[in-house]
Amino acid sequence: xxxxxxxxxxxxxxxxxxxxxxxxxxxxxxxxxxxxxxxxxxxxxxxxxxxxxxxxxxxxxxxxxxxxxxxxxxxxxxxxxxxxxxxxxxxxxxxxxxxxxxxxxxxxxxxxxx
Amino acid sequence: xxxxxxxxxxxxxxxxxxxxxxxxxxxxxxxxxxxxxxxxxxxxxxxxxxxxxxxxxxxxxxxxxxxxxxxxxxxxxxxxxxxxxxxxxxxxxxxxxxxxxxxxxxxxxxxxxxxx
Numbered sequence: 665x666x667x668x669x670x671x672x673x674x675x676x677x678x679x680x681x682x683x684x685x686x687x688x689x690x691x692x693x694x695x696x697x698x699x700x701x702x703x704x705x706x707x708x709x710x711x712x713x714x715x716x717x718x719x720x721x722x723x724x725x726x727x728x729x730x731x732x733x734x735x736x737x738x739x740x741x742x743x744x745x746x747x748x749x750x751x752x753x754x755x756x757x758x759x760x761x762x763x764x765x766x767x768x769x770x771x772x773x774x775x776x777x778x
Numbered sequence: 779x780x781x782x783x784x785x786x787x788x789x790x791x792x793x794x795x796x797x798x799x800x801x802x803x804x805x806x807x808x809x810x811x812x813x814x815x816x817x818x819x820x821x822x823x824x825x826x827x828x829x830x831x832x833x834x835x836x837x838x839x840x841x842x843x844x845x846x847x848x849x850x851x852x853x854x855x856x857x858x859x860x861x862x863x864x865x866x867x868x869x870x871x872x873x874x875x876x877x878x879x880x881x882x883x884x885x886x887x888x889x890x891x892x893x894x
Contacts (some may be wrong), residue, residue, distance in 0.1 A: 697880025
């Protein structure tokens with residue numbers, strides 16, 4: 665079956681703009697989490713959704729937001745982009761979001777802010 | 779807050795040889811999960827092996843095995859009979875049993891280079 669799909673794969677935006685990234689989890693999976701990966705800070709947790717509800721949020725400014733739809737697809741939005749937002753954004757999905765379940769990751773969206 | 783430390787930025791190994799990656803973590807919790815993830819150039823994180831803290835037996839998955847030392851808060855990964863396809867960035871990750879499913883604390887990663 666298809667894996668976690670993230671779109672687009674690459675994105676170039678200008679400082680001050682906003683961007684929306686999409687994550688389609690594996691069919692049947694109801695939980696999605698998002699990570700930011702940068703060379704300097706490594707992998708940092710952004711947020712987690714289960715059945716359209718945000719269950720957890722990392723330490724990021726309010727410019728970073730997300731949501732999950734009834735079909736479990738998730739989007740994250742970054743407003744007023746800064747150069748430091750340039751990163752690989754990864755999403756992961758899980759069947760039920762339980763502790764003993766595996767996280768399946770997508771290939772990420774590479775965002776470059778110029 | 780939990781922290782995960784991978785002190786080896788890069789490790790080199792010859793094909794068919796064995797390499798061990800180190801990982802230490804800091805936590806005050808007794809129940810948690812530890813993981814090793816592999817990130818090849820395709821960027822997709824792939825689960826290599828998982829260990830539940832309440833299990834004393836070290837996890838094994840084919841050529842991959844861990845040495846879990848709970849008291850020492852150490853979780854090393856051994857790759858046996860290394861193959862060219864093992865070349866990737868390897869991340870050690872911690873997940874609290876009391877926090878939510880999707881929240882991992884990752885280490886900085888170790889780049890594994892496999893030479894023929």
